[in-house]
Amino acid sequence: MSSNETQNKTKWILKFTLSFLSIVGGIDSVLHIILPLFPYKLNQYIIPIGMSSLITGIVFSIGLSFYWHYKEKNDLIDSQKYYIWLTTILRYWLAFYISTFGFEKLFDVNFAYSYHIEDALVNTLTGQELTWKYYGHSYYLTVIIGLFQIIGSILLLFRRTTLLGVLTLLPVQINILLINLFYGIGPLTTFTSIIMVIGLSYLSLERKEEIIDFFRRYKSTLPTVGNTTLRKSIRFLCILIPFLFVFYYSYDVRKSKKYFGKWKVESMTRNGRVILENEWQKDTLAWKTLYIEERGKMYFCPNPHLYLDSISILMKYQYDDDKNQNFKVISFEKSRNKPDTIPVLISKFKDKSMQWKMILYKDTIQMELKKVNL
Known part of the structure:
Protein backbone atom coordinates (compact mmCIF):
# COMPACT_ATOMS: atom_id res chain seq x y z
CA MET A 1 0.00 0.00 0.00
CA ARG A 217 6.05 1.93 -19.20
CA TYR A 218 9.35 0.23 -19.92
CA LYS A 219 9.85 -0.50 -23.59
CA SER A 220 13.04 -1.24 -25.45
CA THR A 221 14.00 1.45 -27.96
CA LEU A 222 15.82 -1.04 -30.19
CA PRO A 223 14.09 -1.93 -33.47
CA THR A 224 12.50 -5.37 -33.78
CA VAL A 225 14.14 -8.11 -35.83
CA GLY A 226 12.17 -10.19 -38.32
CA ASN A 227 8.43 -10.63 -38.39
CA THR A 228 6.16 -11.59 -35.51
CA THR A 229 5.93 -15.27 -36.46
CA LEU A 230 9.71 -15.61 -36.67
CA ARG A 231 10.24 -13.96 -33.29
CA LYS A 232 7.64 -16.17 -31.61
CA SER A 233 9.18 -19.27 -33.16
CA ILE A 234 12.67 -18.34 -31.99
CA ARG A 235 11.41 -17.59 -28.47
CA PHE A 236 9.73 -20.98 -28.36
CA LEU A 237 12.85 -22.75 -29.64
CA CYS A 238 15.06 -20.96 -27.09
CA ILE A 239 13.23 -22.91 -24.38
CA LEU A 240 12.34 -26.08 -26.27
CA ILE A 241 15.85 -26.93 -27.53
CA PRO A 242 17.54 -26.76 -24.08
CA PHE A 243 14.69 -28.85 -22.64
CA LEU A 244 15.04 -31.54 -25.33
CA PHE A 245 18.84 -31.54 -25.04
CA VAL A 246 18.82 -32.00 -21.26
CA PHE A 247 15.97 -34.52 -21.45
CA TYR A 248 17.86 -36.65 -23.97
CA TYR A 249 21.14 -36.29 -22.09
CA SER A 250 19.46 -37.29 -18.84
CA TYR A 251 17.87 -40.31 -20.51
CA ASP A 252 21.19 -41.34 -22.05
CA VAL A 253 23.08 -40.96 -18.77
CA ARG A 254 20.52 -42.86 -16.74
CA LYS A 255 20.60 -45.93 -18.95
CA SER A 256 23.43 -47.05 -16.69
CA LYS A 257 21.60 -45.98 -13.52
CA LYS A 258 21.46 -49.53 -12.18
CA TYR A 259 25.23 -49.42 -11.79
CA PHE A 260 25.36 -46.07 -9.98
CA GLY A 261 26.54 -46.26 -6.41
CA LYS A 262 29.27 -47.32 -4.04
CA TRP A 263 30.44 -50.91 -4.58
CA LYS A 264 32.50 -52.79 -2.04
CA VAL A 265 35.11 -55.18 -3.45
CA GLU A 266 34.31 -58.39 -1.59
CA SER A 267 37.14 -60.28 -3.28
CA MET A 268 39.68 -59.57 -5.99
CA THR A 269 42.07 -61.72 -7.99
CA ARG A 270 44.85 -60.49 -10.23
CA ASN A 271 46.27 -62.98 -12.73
CA GLY A 272 44.74 -65.79 -10.69
CA ARG A 273 46.24 -64.63 -7.37
CA VAL A 274 43.86 -63.65 -4.59
CA ILE A 275 44.51 -60.15 -3.29
CA LEU A 276 44.86 -60.28 0.49
CA GLU A 277 42.54 -58.31 2.78
CA ASN A 278 45.15 -55.77 3.93
CA GLU A 279 47.17 -55.62 0.73
CA TRP A 280 45.60 -52.25 -0.12
CA GLN A 281 47.85 -50.64 2.51
CA LYS A 282 50.89 -51.19 0.28
CA ASP A 283 49.36 -51.67 -3.17
CA THR A 284 47.17 -48.84 -4.49
CA LEU A 285 45.86 -51.17 -7.22
CA ALA A 286 44.38 -53.50 -4.59
CA TRP A 287 41.04 -51.77 -4.78
CA LYS A 288 38.52 -52.04 -1.98
CA THR A 289 35.80 -49.71 -3.28
CA LEU A 290 34.42 -48.74 -6.69
CA TYR A 291 32.39 -45.56 -7.07
CA ILE A 292 30.29 -45.55 -10.23
CA GLU A 293 28.95 -42.06 -10.83
CA GLU A 294 26.77 -40.33 -13.37
CA ARG A 295 28.27 -38.69 -16.46
CA GLY A 296 30.45 -41.71 -17.20
CA LYS A 297 32.86 -41.39 -14.28
CA MET A 298 34.09 -44.10 -11.95
CA TYR A 299 36.71 -44.14 -9.20
CA PHE A 300 38.80 -47.11 -8.07
CA CYS A 301 39.82 -46.55 -4.45
CA PRO A 302 42.10 -48.83 -2.37
CA ASN A 303 41.05 -47.38 0.98
CA PRO A 304 38.00 -49.23 2.35
CA HIS A 305 37.15 -46.54 4.89
CA LEU A 306 37.09 -43.30 2.92
CA TYR A 307 37.75 -41.91 -0.52
CA LEU A 308 41.21 -40.42 -1.02
CA ASP A 309 41.77 -38.71 -4.35
CA SER A 310 45.56 -38.94 -4.13
CA ILE A 311 45.64 -42.76 -4.25
CA SER A 312 42.49 -43.42 -6.28
CA ILE A 313 42.19 -43.85 -10.04
CA LEU A 314 39.65 -41.99 -12.14
CA MET A 315 38.38 -43.80 -15.21
CA LYS A 316 35.60 -43.15 -17.67
CA TYR A 317 33.08 -45.72 -18.74
CA GLN A 318 30.71 -46.34 -21.64
CA TYR A 319 27.56 -48.38 -21.38
CA ASP A 320 25.25 -49.61 -24.12
CA ASP A 321 22.03 -51.05 -22.76
CA ASP A 322 21.09 -52.53 -26.14
CA LYS A 323 24.07 -54.87 -26.34
CA ASN A 324 23.74 -57.19 -23.39
CA GLN A 325 25.37 -55.05 -20.72
CA ASN A 326 28.19 -53.83 -22.94
CA PHE A 327 30.33 -52.01 -20.37
CA LYS A 328 33.67 -50.47 -21.30
CA VAL A 329 36.18 -48.82 -18.99
CA ILE A 330 38.36 -46.06 -20.41
CA SER A 331 41.71 -45.65 -18.66
CA PHE A 332 43.87 -42.53 -18.91
CA GLU A 333 46.62 -43.79 -16.61
CA LYS A 334 49.28 -44.35 -19.27
CA SER A 335 48.34 -41.61 -21.71
CA ARG A 336 45.88 -38.74 -21.55
CA ASN A 337 45.86 -38.42 -25.33
CA LYS A 338 45.58 -42.14 -26.14
CA PRO A 339 43.41 -43.74 -23.46
CA ASP A 340 42.89 -47.49 -23.30
CA THR A 341 39.37 -48.81 -23.83
CA ILE A 342 38.89 -51.95 -21.74
CA PRO A 343 35.85 -54.21 -22.20
CA VAL A 344 34.34 -55.42 -18.92
CA LEU A 345 32.56 -58.74 -18.68
CA ILE A 346 29.75 -58.40 -16.15
CA SER A 347 28.15 -61.58 -14.85
CA LYS A 348 25.74 -62.60 -12.09
CA PHE A 349 24.36 -59.09 -11.94
CA LYS A 350 21.70 -58.42 -9.33
CA ASP A 351 20.51 -55.21 -7.72
CA LYS A 352 23.12 -55.45 -4.97
CA SER A 353 25.90 -57.62 -6.40
CA MET A 354 27.81 -58.46 -9.58
CA GLN A 355 31.05 -59.97 -10.86
CA TRP A 356 33.56 -58.11 -13.00
CA LYS A 357 36.25 -59.48 -15.27
CA MET A 358 38.57 -57.28 -17.29
CA ILE A 359 42.10 -57.06 -18.59
CA LEU A 360 43.77 -53.88 -17.37
CA TYR A 361 46.96 -53.50 -19.39
CA LYS A 362 48.49 -56.99 -18.92
CA ASP A 363 46.67 -57.97 -15.74
CA THR A 364 43.55 -60.12 -15.72
CA ILE A 365 41.37 -58.84 -12.91
CA GLN A 366 38.29 -60.45 -11.40
CA MET A 367 36.20 -58.83 -8.69
CA GLU A 368 33.18 -59.73 -6.60
CA LEU A 369 31.28 -56.51 -5.97
CA LYS A 370 28.54 -55.77 -3.45
CA LYS A 371 26.56 -52.54 -3.43
CA VAL A 372 26.72 -50.50 -0.23
CA ASN A 373 23.48 -49.02 1.09
CA LEU A 374 23.95 -45.34 1.88
Whole structure:
Protein backbone atom coordinates (compact mmCIF):
# COMPACT_ATOMS: atom_id res chain seq x y z
CA MET A 1 0.00 0.00 0.00
CA SER A 2 1.21 3.54 -0.68
CA SER A 3 1.24 6.34 1.88
CA ASN A 4 -1.85 7.85 0.30
CA GLU A 5 -3.74 4.62 0.73
CA THR A 6 -3.08 4.59 4.46
CA GLN A 7 -5.50 7.49 4.84
CA ASN A 8 -8.24 5.05 3.84
CA LYS A 9 -9.46 2.41 6.24
CA THR A 10 -7.71 -0.93 5.96
CA LYS A 11 -8.55 -4.46 7.01
CA TRP A 12 -7.55 -5.77 10.42
CA ILE A 13 -5.28 -8.44 8.91
CA LEU A 14 -3.12 -5.75 7.29
CA LYS A 15 -2.82 -3.92 10.60
CA PHE A 16 -1.90 -7.14 12.39
CA THR A 17 0.70 -8.02 9.73
CA LEU A 18 2.43 -4.66 10.05
CA SER A 19 2.21 -4.72 13.86
CA PHE A 20 3.57 -8.26 14.03
CA LEU A 21 6.45 -7.61 11.64
CA SER A 22 7.44 -4.37 13.34
CA ILE A 23 7.13 -5.41 16.98
CA VAL A 24 8.09 -9.10 16.93
CA GLY A 25 10.87 -8.50 14.41
CA GLY A 26 12.18 -5.58 16.45
CA ILE A 27 12.24 -7.65 19.63
CA ASP A 28 13.97 -10.52 17.81
CA SER A 29 16.69 -8.20 16.49
CA VAL A 30 17.37 -6.79 19.97
CA LEU A 31 17.50 -10.28 21.49
CA HIS A 32 20.04 -11.30 18.84
CA ILE A 33 22.43 -8.68 20.21
CA ILE A 34 21.67 -8.83 23.93
CA LEU A 35 21.33 -12.55 24.69
CA PRO A 36 24.83 -13.62 23.50
CA LEU A 37 26.27 -11.05 25.94
CA PHE A 38 24.78 -12.85 28.95
CA PRO A 39 27.37 -14.30 31.36
CA TYR A 40 27.88 -18.04 31.14
CA LYS A 41 26.13 -18.67 34.46
CA LEU A 42 22.97 -17.07 33.04
CA ASN A 43 22.91 -19.21 29.88
CA GLN A 44 20.07 -21.29 31.29
CA TYR A 45 17.83 -18.22 31.13
CA ILE A 46 18.52 -17.34 27.49
CA ILE A 47 15.83 -19.54 25.93
CA PRO A 48 13.12 -18.70 28.52
CA ILE A 49 13.84 -14.96 28.21
CA GLY A 50 13.91 -15.12 24.42
CA MET A 51 10.71 -17.14 24.08
CA SER A 52 8.80 -15.09 26.66
CA SER A 53 9.88 -11.86 24.95
CA LEU A 54 8.72 -13.09 21.54
CA ILE A 55 5.40 -14.35 22.93
CA THR A 56 4.88 -11.01 24.67
CA GLY A 57 5.60 -9.26 21.37
CA ILE A 58 3.09 -11.44 19.52
CA VAL A 59 0.38 -10.81 22.12
CA PHE A 60 1.10 -7.08 22.10
CA SER A 61 0.97 -6.91 18.30
CA ILE A 62 -2.41 -8.67 18.32
CA GLY A 63 -3.74 -6.28 20.94
CA LEU A 64 -2.35 -3.24 19.13
CA SER A 65 -3.89 -4.29 15.82
CA PHE A 66 -7.32 -4.72 17.43
CA TYR A 67 -7.01 -1.37 19.24
CA TRP A 68 -5.84 0.35 16.06
CA HIS A 69 -8.64 -1.18 14.00
CA TYR A 70 -11.30 -0.23 16.57
CA LYS A 71 -10.08 3.37 16.82
CA GLU A 72 -9.85 3.73 13.05
CA LYS A 73 -13.30 2.26 12.54
CA ASN A 74 -14.78 4.87 14.86
CA ASP A 75 -12.66 7.72 13.47
CA LEU A 76 -10.96 8.27 16.83
CA ILE A 77 -7.32 8.33 15.66
CA ASP A 78 -5.10 9.40 12.81
CA SER A 79 -4.40 5.95 11.40
CA GLN A 80 -1.59 7.22 9.22
CA LYS A 81 0.57 8.00 12.26
CA TYR A 82 0.37 4.38 13.39
CA TYR A 83 1.26 3.25 9.91
CA ILE A 84 4.24 5.63 9.61
CA TRP A 85 5.65 4.70 13.02
CA LEU A 86 5.33 0.96 12.50
CA THR A 87 6.74 1.10 8.97
CA THR A 88 9.70 3.11 10.23
CA ILE A 89 10.32 0.57 13.00
CA LEU A 90 10.13 -2.20 10.41
CA ARG A 91 12.70 -0.53 8.15
CA TYR A 92 15.05 0.23 11.02
CA TRP A 93 15.06 -3.19 12.65
CA LEU A 94 15.54 -4.87 9.27
CA ALA A 95 18.53 -2.62 8.60
CA PHE A 96 19.86 -3.21 12.12
CA TYR A 97 19.46 -6.99 12.02
CA ILE A 98 20.59 -7.67 8.45
CA SER A 99 23.63 -5.39 8.74
CA THR A 100 24.63 -7.34 11.85
CA PHE A 101 24.84 -10.50 9.75
CA GLY A 102 26.71 -8.53 7.09
CA PHE A 103 29.37 -7.31 9.52
CA GLU A 104 29.67 -10.82 10.96
CA LYS A 105 30.65 -11.99 7.48
CA LEU A 106 33.18 -9.18 7.01
CA PHE A 107 34.85 -9.87 10.34
CA ASP A 108 34.91 -13.64 9.71
CA VAL A 109 32.46 -14.45 12.49
CA ASN A 110 29.78 -15.89 10.22
CA PHE A 111 31.16 -18.98 8.41
CA ALA A 112 34.42 -18.84 10.35
CA TYR A 113 36.88 -21.71 9.99
CA SER A 114 35.70 -24.77 11.91
CA TYR A 115 38.36 -27.27 12.94
CA HIS A 116 36.06 -30.19 13.73
CA ILE A 117 34.10 -29.74 10.49
CA GLU A 118 37.37 -29.66 8.55
CA ASP A 119 38.30 -33.09 9.92
CA ALA A 120 34.83 -34.63 9.61
CA LEU A 121 33.65 -36.91 6.82
CA VAL A 122 31.18 -35.22 4.48
CA ASN A 123 28.49 -37.87 4.95
CA THR A 124 28.56 -37.30 8.71
CA LEU A 125 27.90 -33.56 8.49
CA THR A 126 24.52 -32.03 9.22
CA GLY A 127 22.86 -29.58 6.86
CA GLN A 128 24.06 -26.69 9.00
CA GLU A 129 27.63 -27.98 9.03
CA LEU A 130 27.58 -28.52 5.26
CA THR A 131 26.37 -24.95 4.76
CA TRP A 132 29.04 -23.62 7.11
CA LYS A 133 31.73 -25.61 5.31
CA TYR A 134 30.58 -24.58 1.82
CA TYR A 135 30.26 -20.85 2.44
CA GLY A 136 33.27 -20.80 4.73
CA HIS A 137 35.46 -22.21 1.97
CA SER A 138 35.74 -18.80 0.29
CA TYR A 139 36.11 -15.70 2.46
CA TYR A 140 35.71 -13.47 -0.60
CA LEU A 141 32.28 -14.92 -1.42
CA THR A 142 31.26 -14.38 2.19
CA VAL A 143 32.46 -10.77 2.03
CA ILE A 144 30.45 -10.10 -1.15
CA ILE A 145 27.27 -11.42 0.48
CA GLY A 146 28.02 -9.36 3.59
CA LEU A 147 28.51 -6.20 1.53
CA PHE A 148 25.15 -6.71 -0.17
CA GLN A 149 23.55 -7.00 3.27
CA ILE A 150 25.30 -3.90 4.64
CA ILE A 151 24.68 -1.70 1.59
CA GLY A 152 21.06 -2.82 1.35
CA SER A 153 20.58 -2.11 5.06
CA ILE A 154 21.94 1.43 4.68
CA LEU A 155 19.53 2.04 1.81
CA LEU A 156 16.61 0.89 3.99
CA LEU A 157 17.29 3.66 6.49
CA PHE A 158 16.25 6.40 4.05
CA ARG A 159 12.74 6.73 2.63
CA ARG A 160 13.98 7.75 -0.81
CA THR A 161 16.13 4.64 -1.15
CA THR A 162 13.91 2.15 0.68
CA LEU A 163 12.77 0.42 -2.51
CA LEU A 164 16.34 0.14 -3.80
CA GLY A 165 17.34 -1.35 -0.45
CA VAL A 166 14.51 -3.87 -0.66
CA LEU A 167 15.51 -4.86 -4.21
CA THR A 168 19.11 -5.30 -3.04
CA LEU A 169 18.28 -7.38 0.03
CA LEU A 170 15.28 -9.46 -1.01
CA PRO A 171 17.13 -11.86 -3.40
CA VAL A 172 19.89 -12.37 -0.82
CA GLN A 173 17.48 -13.01 2.05
CA ILE A 174 15.25 -15.33 0.01
CA ASN A 175 18.31 -17.41 -0.84
CA ILE A 176 19.28 -17.52 2.85
CA LEU A 177 15.71 -18.48 3.81
CA LEU A 178 15.67 -21.38 1.34
CA ILE A 179 19.01 -22.63 2.70
CA ASN A 180 17.71 -22.41 6.26
CA LEU A 181 14.53 -24.29 5.34
CA PHE A 182 15.99 -27.11 3.27
CA TYR A 183 19.27 -27.59 5.13
CA GLY A 184 17.67 -27.69 8.57
CA ILE A 185 19.65 -24.77 9.96
CA GLY A 186 17.40 -24.40 13.01
CA PRO A 187 13.87 -23.24 13.92
CA LEU A 188 14.86 -19.89 15.46
CA THR A 189 17.19 -18.97 12.60
CA THR A 190 14.56 -20.02 10.08
CA PHE A 191 11.91 -17.99 11.91
CA THR A 192 14.15 -14.93 11.73
CA SER A 193 14.72 -15.47 8.00
CA ILE A 194 10.98 -15.80 7.41
CA ILE A 195 10.05 -12.53 9.11
CA MET A 196 12.92 -10.78 7.31
CA VAL A 197 11.68 -11.92 3.91
CA ILE A 198 8.05 -11.11 4.78
CA GLY A 199 9.11 -7.71 6.12
CA LEU A 200 11.04 -6.87 2.95
CA SER A 201 8.15 -8.14 0.83
CA TYR A 202 5.76 -5.91 2.78
CA LEU A 203 7.93 -2.88 2.09
CA SER A 204 8.03 -3.73 -1.61
CA LEU A 205 4.23 -4.08 -1.72
CA GLU A 206 3.97 -0.55 -0.39
CA ARG A 207 5.29 0.56 -3.75
CA LYS A 208 3.53 -2.03 -5.87
CA GLU A 209 1.79 0.57 -8.03
CA GLU A 210 5.07 2.29 -8.89
CA ILE A 211 6.72 -1.07 -9.62
CA ILE A 212 3.87 -2.21 -11.87
CA ASP A 213 3.80 1.15 -13.61
CA PHE A 214 7.54 0.98 -14.24
CA PHE A 215 7.27 -2.35 -16.05
CA ARG A 216 4.24 -1.17 -17.99
CA ARG A 217 6.05 1.93 -19.20
CA TYR A 218 9.35 0.23 -19.92
CA LYS A 219 9.85 -0.50 -23.59
CA SER A 220 13.04 -1.24 -25.45
CA THR A 221 14.00 1.45 -27.96
CA LEU A 222 15.82 -1.04 -30.19
CA PRO A 223 14.09 -1.93 -33.47
CA THR A 224 12.50 -5.37 -33.78
CA VAL A 225 14.14 -8.11 -35.83
CA GLY A 226 12.17 -10.19 -38.32
CA ASN A 227 8.43 -10.63 -38.39
CA THR A 228 6.16 -11.59 -35.51
CA THR A 229 5.93 -15.27 -36.46
CA LEU A 230 9.71 -15.61 -36.67
CA ARG A 231 10.24 -13.96 -33.29
CA LYS A 232 7.64 -16.17 -31.61
CA SER A 233 9.18 -19.27 -33.16
CA ILE A 234 12.67 -18.34 -31.99
CA ARG A 235 11.41 -17.59 -28.47
CA PHE A 236 9.73 -20.98 -28.36
CA LEU A 237 12.85 -22.75 -29.64
CA CYS A 238 15.06 -20.96 -27.09
CA ILE A 239 13.23 -22.91 -24.38
CA LEU A 240 12.34 -26.08 -26.27
CA ILE A 241 15.85 -26.93 -27.53
CA PRO A 242 17.54 -26.76 -24.08
CA PHE A 243 14.69 -28.85 -22.64
CA LEU A 244 15.04 -31.54 -25.33
CA PHE A 245 18.84 -31.54 -25.04
CA VAL A 246 18.82 -32.00 -21.26
CA PHE A 247 15.97 -34.52 -21.45
CA TYR A 248 17.86 -36.65 -23.97
CA TYR A 249 21.14 -36.29 -22.09
CA SER A 250 19.46 -37.29 -18.84
CA TYR A 251 17.87 -40.31 -20.51
CA ASP A 252 21.19 -41.34 -22.05
CA VAL A 253 23.08 -40.96 -18.77
CA ARG A 254 20.52 -42.86 -16.74
CA LYS A 255 20.60 -45.93 -18.95
CA SER A 256 23.43 -47.05 -16.69
CA LYS A 257 21.60 -45.98 -13.52
CA LYS A 258 21.46 -49.53 -12.18
CA TYR A 259 25.23 -49.42 -11.79
CA PHE A 260 25.36 -46.07 -9.98
CA GLY A 261 26.54 -46.26 -6.41
CA LYS A 262 29.27 -47.32 -4.04
CA TRP A 263 30.44 -50.91 -4.58
CA LYS A 264 32.50 -52.79 -2.04
CA VAL A 265 35.11 -55.18 -3.45
CA GLU A 266 34.31 -58.39 -1.59
CA SER A 267 37.14 -60.28 -3.28
CA MET A 268 39.68 -59.57 -5.99
CA THR A 269 42.07 -61.72 -7.99
CA ARG A 270 44.85 -60.49 -10.23
CA ASN A 271 46.27 -62.98 -12.73
CA GLY A 272 44.74 -65.79 -10.69
CA ARG A 273 46.24 -64.63 -7.37
CA VAL A 274 43.86 -63.65 -4.59
CA ILE A 275 44.51 -60.15 -3.29
CA LEU A 276 44.86 -60.28 0.49
CA GLU A 277 42.54 -58.31 2.78
CA ASN A 278 45.15 -55.77 3.93
CA GLU A 279 47.17 -55.62 0.73
CA TRP A 280 45.60 -52.25 -0.12
CA GLN A 281 47.85 -50.64 2.51
CA LYS A 282 50.89 -51.19 0.28
CA ASP A 283 49.36 -51.67 -3.17
CA THR A 284 47.17 -48.84 -4.49
CA LEU A 285 45.86 -51.17 -7.22
CA ALA A 286 44.38 -53.50 -4.59
CA TRP A 287 41.04 -51.77 -4.78
CA LYS A 288 38.52 -52.04 -1.98
CA THR A 289 35.80 -49.71 -3.28
CA LEU A 290 34.42 -48.74 -6.69
CA TYR A 291 32.39 -45.56 -7.07
CA ILE A 292 30.29 -45.55 -10.23
CA GLU A 293 28.95 -42.06 -10.83
CA GLU A 294 26.77 -40.33 -13.37
CA ARG A 295 28.27 -38.69 -16.46
CA GLY A 296 30.45 -41.71 -17.20
CA LYS A 297 32.86 -41.39 -14.28
CA MET A 298 34.09 -44.10 -11.95
CA TYR A 299 36.71 -44.14 -9.20
CA PHE A 300 38.80 -47.11 -8.07
CA CYS A 301 39.82 -46.55 -4.45
CA PRO A 302 42.10 -48.83 -2.37
CA ASN A 303 41.05 -47.38 0.98
CA PRO A 304 38.00 -49.23 2.35
CA HIS A 305 37.15 -46.54 4.89
CA LEU A 306 37.09 -43.30 2.92
CA TYR A 307 37.75 -41.91 -0.52
CA LEU A 308 41.21 -40.42 -1.02
CA ASP A 309 41.77 -38.71 -4.35
CA SER A 310 45.56 -38.94 -4.13
CA ILE A 311 45.64 -42.76 -4.25
CA SER A 312 42.49 -43.42 -6.28
CA ILE A 313 42.19 -43.85 -10.04
CA LEU A 314 39.65 -41.99 -12.14
CA MET A 315 38.38 -43.80 -15.21
CA LYS A 316 35.60 -43.15 -17.67
CA TYR A 317 33.08 -45.72 -18.74
CA GLN A 318 30.71 -46.34 -21.64
CA TYR A 319 27.56 -48.38 -21.38
CA ASP A 320 25.25 -49.61 -24.12
CA ASP A 321 22.03 -51.05 -22.76
CA ASP A 322 21.09 -52.53 -26.14
CA LYS A 323 24.07 -54.87 -26.34
CA ASN A 324 23.74 -57.19 -23.39
CA GLN A 325 25.37 -55.05 -20.72
CA ASN A 326 28.19 -53.83 -22.94
CA PHE A 327 30.33 -52.01 -20.37
CA LYS A 328 33.67 -50.47 -21.30
CA VAL A 329 36.18 -48.82 -18.99
CA ILE A 330 38.36 -46.06 -20.41
CA SER A 331 41.71 -45.65 -18.66
CA PHE A 332 43.87 -42.53 -18.91
CA GLU A 333 46.62 -43.79 -16.61
CA LYS A 334 49.28 -44.35 -19.27
CA SER A 335 48.34 -41.61 -21.71
CA ARG A 336 45.88 -38.74 -21.55
CA ASN A 337 45.86 -38.42 -25.33
CA LYS A 338 45.58 -42.14 -26.14
CA PRO A 339 43.41 -43.74 -23.46
CA ASP A 340 42.89 -47.49 -23.30
CA THR A 341 39.37 -48.81 -23.83
CA ILE A 342 38.89 -51.95 -21.74
CA PRO A 343 35.85 -54.21 -22.20
CA VAL A 344 34.34 -55.42 -18.92
CA LEU A 345 32.56 -58.74 -18.68
CA ILE A 346 29.75 -58.40 -16.15
CA SER A 347 28.15 -61.58 -14.85
CA LYS A 348 25.74 -62.60 -12.09
CA PHE A 349 24.36 -59.09 -11.94
CA LYS A 350 21.70 -58.42 -9.33
CA ASP A 351 20.51 -55.21 -7.72
CA LYS A 352 23.12 -55.45 -4.97
CA SER A 353 25.90 -57.62 -6.40
CA MET A 354 27.81 -58.46 -9.58
CA GLN A 355 31.05 -59.97 -10.86
CA TRP A 356 33.56 -58.11 -13.00
CA LYS A 357 36.25 -59.48 -15.27
CA MET A 358 38.57 -57.28 -17.29
CA ILE A 359 42.10 -57.06 -18.59
CA LEU A 360 43.77 -53.88 -17.37
CA TYR A 361 46.96 -53.50 -19.39
CA LYS A 362 48.49 -56.99 -18.92
CA ASP A 363 46.67 -57.97 -15.74
CA THR A 364 43.55 -60.12 -15.72
CA ILE A 365 41.37 -58.84 -12.91
CA GLN A 366 38.29 -60.45 -11.40
CA MET A 367 36.20 -58.83 -8.69
CA GLU A 368 33.18 -59.73 -6.60
CA LEU A 369 31.28 -56.51 -5.97
CA LYS A 370 28.54 -55.77 -3.45
CA LYS A 371 26.56 -52.54 -3.43
CA VAL A 372 26.72 -50.50 -0.23
CA ASN A 373 23.48 -49.02 1.09
CA LEU A 374 23.95 -45.34 1.88
